[in-house]
Amino acid sequence: MALDGLSERLQAALNKLKRKGKVTEADVKEAMREVRLALLEADVNFKVVKEFVSKVRERSIGQEVLDSLTPGQQVIKVVNDELTQLMGGEQSKLAQASKSPTVIMMVGLQGAGKTTTAGKLSRHLSKQNKRPYLVAGDVYRPAAIRQLEVIGEQVDVPVFSLGDKENPVRIATEGLAQAKESGADYCIIDTAGRLHIDETMMDELKAVRAAVNPDEILLVVDAMTGQDAVNVAESFNSDLGLTGVVLTKLDGDTRGGAALSVKAVTDCPIKFVGLGEKMDALEPFYPDRMASRILGMGDVLSLIEKAQANVDADRAKELERKMRTQQFTFDDFIDQLQQVRNMGPLDEILGMMPGMGQMKGLKNLKVDESHLTRVEAIIRSMTKQEKTHPEVINASRRRRIAQGSGTSVQDVNRLIKQFDDMKKMMKQFSGMQKSGGKKKRRGAFKFPFMQ
Structure with missing residues (x-):
């Protein structure tokens, strides 16, 4: 996460x-010192940290918090609200x-992921049944135009280009005209970046802005540059008047x-965050959900949205029936695995579950994607019979x-044992549902994607 x-x-x-x-004022002040250090070490702006800690401390030592039945949890609620x-x-x-197309101008320094983000944004819009149109306006970076054309092919979005010898203002103007003619809902203009902010760069961007x-x-800014x-956001905002920020590489810590x-x-809202290299690894930014994830409360709404977008409801119902009636096979398992993988990296999915980060053994869990490939x-x-009746799988x-499968016998043995443990756990759970009582849990179950 x-x-x-x-x-x-x-x-x-x-x-x-x-x-x-019971929580005292001294307890709150000690906790706020640790919160302050944590924020500064994460490279949060010093003035922002100072104001944030001051607001949290002021609210947390109020009577409605210290005199409450659960003062510790009330302080956490205050921190969550302020975050x-x-x-x-x-x-x-x-x-x-009000009249299509909506024109989006992508700006930023080189290396921030601007061109890739333009492609990700077009894919995001396509999934919402919108018709995006990409304009390749970066005429300075070698192969930038070709990169956008390749990305356009990947996400099935048209790309307008006049080559790298043409003036960026003309490219943007003609690209917008083509977007209108094609009936696009959004025209996304990829502009040139520099290794640093300079006057020439800003003048050119201002000219493109005036034209379209x-x-x-x-x-588009790299979150890992702290x-x-x-x-960078301050400089661009003062010169261009930004309407939003896209933070890339937020999956890096x-x-x-x-x-x-x-x-x-900057008083400029974060509109999207990039959480990986794949074309679908761009998400709308929700401050409340991010605050909850940072504080280990999970992000159930995002998890549900991912599931709705990537998991087939009918197949999920059938899978649930098979689990309940003890008819779950290796074919079902691999089908389930593929649907879950479509939702994104598994450690990220686990991080969205409330309390998972605080569970022993799962706190620092890193799911090895290559291990999943071996499982598949x-x-x-296996033969059809072996997938349906694993009990027939003898030593030979x-x-x-x-x-x-290019693996070892030990790998096969481990997977079969984990699958058997999973079926036993399902049986126990089914029994608990029928009896309405509680059964003692024996040992710790390990999912087949965990090492």
Whole structure:
């Protein structure tokens, strides 16, 4: 999950309060010192940290908190509320022009992921049944135009280009005209970046802005550059008047405090975050959901949305029936595995579940995607009978499956045992549902994607 280091530090500081039956003003001040250090180490802007801690401390030593039945949890609620406000309070949606197409101008320094983000945004819009149109306006970076054309092919979105010898203003103007003619809902213009901010760069961007009058000017900035990301946002905002920020590489943990500083420093909302390299790894930014994830409360709404978008409801119902009636097979398992993988990296999915980060053994869980590939290879090397009736898999069959999947007999044995444990757990759960009682849990179950 994004900001893992900060999340762990904040949770450790606040959990001390949660365990106390009575919380004093001194307890709150001690916790706030640790919160302050955690934020500064995550490279959150110093002034932002100072104001944030001051607000939390002021609210937390009020009578409604210290005199409550659960003062520790009330302090955590205050921190959650203030974190949410710090990052913008509520989701800032993408603008939509009264007359199509809505013009989006992508700006930023080289290396921030601007061209890739333009492609991700077009895919995001396509999934909402909108018709995006990409304009390749970066004429300076070698192969930038070709990169956008390749991305356009990947996401099935048309790309307008006049080559790298043409003036960016003309490219933007003619690209917008083509977008209108094609009936596009959104025209996304990829502009040139530089290794640093300079006057020539800004003058050119101002000229493009004047030519196309964009509805959105989105700054793409690398979250892993920490405080530099905030400085870049300030400069672009003062010169261009940004309407939003897209934070890329938020799945990296290094100096990710930019997410907590950008809105407070520039008053410019974060509209999207990039959480990976794949074309679907762009998500709308929800301040309240991010605050909950940072504090280990999970992000159930995002989890539900991912499931609705990627999991077939009918197949899920059939799977649930098979689990309940003890008819679950290796074929069903691999089908379930593929649907879950479509939702994104599994460690990220687990991070959205409330309390998962605080569970022993799962706190620092990193799911090995190559291990999942081995699991799939083992199952695909089984015969139809073996998938349906694993009990027939004797020693010679295990050797054949291992050889066919390029794994070891030990890997095959481990998977079969984990699958057997899973079926036993399902049986126990089914029994609990029927009896309405509680059964003692024996040992710790390990999912087949866990090492």
